[in-house]
Amino acid sequence: MSHEPLIQTNPASSTASNPLHPELQRTVLLGLSRAPLLPQALALNAVEDEAHQASLSALPADIAIWQTLATRALMNRAGYLPSPVNARLTPALPDIRLPCPQQVAHIFALMQKDIHAELLDEWLFLLQRHGYGMPHAQLPALFELGRKRSHLRQDILSVADQRGAWLLAQHSTWGDFYLDQQGDRAKDWSTGTVKKRAEAFRVMRMQDPAAALAALQQEWPAESVESRSTLLPLLAVRLSMADEPFLESVLDDPRKDIRQSAQQLLRSLPASRLVQRCTAYTATLLQLEKKLLRGHTLSVTLPETDNAALLRDGIYPERYRNLGDKASILLYLVATTPPSYWLTTWQLSPQKLVALISDHEYQAALLTGLLQACVQSLQHDPKPDSAQVELYLLLLERLAQDMPLLELNPRGTLAFNTLRPQQQAQTLQQWLATPSQDAAQARAILGLCRQAITSCRYAQIEQWPLTLSALVARQIRTLMQANNPLWGMDAEFSSLARSILHAAEVEQLHGEISRLPAGLQASWERALDGLRELIHFRTSLQQAFQP
Numbered sequence: 001m002s003h004e005p006l007i008q009t010n011p012a013s014s015t016a017s018n019p020l021h022p023e024l025q026r027t028v029l030l031g032l033s034r035a036p037l038l039p040q041a042l043a044l045n046a047v048e049d050e051a052h053q054a055s056l057s058a059l060p061a062d063i064a065i066w067q068t069l070a071t072r073a074l075m076n077r078a079g080y081l082p083s084p085v086n087a088r089l090t091p092a093l094p095d096i097r098l099p100c101p102q103q104v105a106h107i108f109a110l111m112q113k114d115i116h117a118e119l120l121d122e123w124l125f126l127l128q129r130h131g132y133g134m135p136h137a138q139l140p141a142l143f144e145l146g147r148k149r150s151h152l153r154q155d156i157l158s159v160a161d162q163r164g165a166w167l168l169a170q171h172s173t174w175g176d177f178y179l180d181q182q183g184d185r186a187k188d189w190s191t192g193t194v195k196k197r198a199e200a201f202r203v204m205r206m207q208d209p210a211a212a213l214a215a216l217q218q219e220w221p222a223e224s225v226e227s228r229s230t231l232l233p234l235l236a237v238r239l240s241m242a243d244e245p246f247l248e249s250v251l252d253d254p255r256k257d258i259r260q261s262a263q264q265l266l267r268s269l270p271a272s273r274l275v276q277r278c279t280a281y282t283a284t285l286l287q288l289e290k291k292l293l294r295g296h297t298l299s300v301t302l303p304e305t306d307n308a309a310l311l312r313d314g315i316y317p318e319r320y321r322n323l324g325d326k327a328s329i330l331l332y333l334v335a336t337t338p339p340s341y342w343l344t345t346w347q348l349s350p351q352k353l354v355a356l357i358s359d360h361e362y363q364a365a366l367l368t369g370l371l372q373a374c375v376q377s378l379q380h381d382p383k384p385d386s387a388q389v390e391l392y393l394l395l396l397e398r399l400a401q402d403m404p405l406l407e408l409n410p411r412g413t414l415a416f417n418t419l420r421p422q423q424q425a426q427t428l429q430q431w432l433a434t435p436s437q438d439a440a441q442a443r444a445i446l447g448l449c450r451q452a453i454t455s456c457r458y459a460q461i462e463q464w465p466l467t468l469s470a471l472v473a474r475q476i477r478t479l480m481q482a483n484n485p486l487w488g489m490d491a492e493f494s495s496l497a498r499s500i501l502h503a504a505e506v507e508q509l510h511g512e513i514s515r516l517p518a519g520l521q522a523s524w525e526r527a528l529d530g531l532r533e534l535i536h537f538r539t540s541l542q543q544a545f546q547p
Helices: 020-030 050-057 061-077 102-112 117-129 136-148 150-170 172-178 185-191 194-207 209-222 225-236 241-250 256-267 273-285 308-312 325-336 339-345 350-358 363-380 386-399 403-408 421-433 439-454 468-481 490-497 503-511 518-544
Strands: 286-291 295-300
Touching: 102 117, 102 136, 102 518, 117 150, 117 518, 136 150, 136 172, 150 172, 185 194, 194 209, 194 225, 209 225, 209 241, 225 241, 225 256, 241 256, 241 273, 256 273, 273 286, 273 308, 273 325, 273 339, 295 350, 325 363, 339 350, 339 363, 339 386, 350 363, 350 386, 363 386, 363 403, 386 403, 386 421, 403 439, 421 439, 421 468, 439 468, 439 490, 468 503, 490 518, 503 518
Parallel strands: none
Antiparallel strands: 286 295
């Protein structure tokens, strides 16, 4: 049987001048695994050994390539294992931390399989407290979890010990997430992908904010829209007034999303021109008037909706729920004004300021704006003054009592983790002790608690008093007694069970299921069984660390 040549050649050229032609035909027809091999390629070590490499190099380059590929295919079929790479790795230093007990490692193995992985922060905290190191065999799994959950990385580094640090140095994929010194940052910044450049810029900001800003300013005119949108928010790392002139210039960028990033960063700088402009304009709208017999009264003038300067500063006439355009702009303005301005300018205590605003017809917009201003201030001020903290606590207390205010402030708890544990516990107690008039209010209070708890670390949670558990159970009991279907509360229950709720209260609630209508018993039994199981797992986790 004959085959026509698969590759047409120039008739004028001879076969001798094209030695690849017949070899290539045989390889295409028979496949790599059955291609004829030359003697020089038959030595098993031909692709590793330098002497055999020299014999192959005597062949024409194109034939050597095909012969090497064919040899590899034959070696794989024969089960040949290549010789180990002759690399000398510096061994890891001896671990400093204590070996991890088997039962503690078993708990992590379960969480690795997504069995109550929400308790990983507690497990890491207890591992660090008891001085245990991470089992070596499970270091890769732990690093993978931290790669996806950035808030855990510092805790992971604290328990990785010497072997973990050594492993991160060998594995650039993990090292890029955990170790700032990994990789060639200059090269990544110059020629890397958008993701690589963003990571390089983040590290540059950590190490030298001024140099990083200068590098961004130099490249900014030539940056793509995607790069601008990705890199600009990273100026939040060690943000300072040195960044303000550049951010002010970005307010004129044609892209709305890029302008919004600059506006948000400038709002974090109380001395920025944007904040000063908004504060000055807001001061003309809110006037404190002193009455001889009535004390202080607040006069409010609503802003105009077509102010070009406000639009440039990100004060858009986008309506909040149940608020008009002008009231929404007023809310934005108050949210951009530092809360300390009102306390110092008007010489009012936090209690009097909240009382003054609460009596006004625009209290929803004013209280919401003031709460958002407190969140902004506390998130970016490492040492806030006590008056601002007190003002934030007063506004948080009102959230559980004022349902319309709560609906306007789904992100009002974003600064909850900046409070001291005692202040957190006090606020949770105030929320949970609020008598719920119906199931809707009970749901809202439990949801508010979940949002606050989500922002906290276990080091804070463990300091909360056990008495909170009974208050949580009382709110859940209000839900049960409302005789409404249980839906959409899984996240709230899970968050409460991993932080506040204890087994004794769950057992009491479980005993009350029989009093419910028959149609509701199954859903409540499933929900409380889930709480039982989570609390049991958490108890097992804690007991694993007991001597």
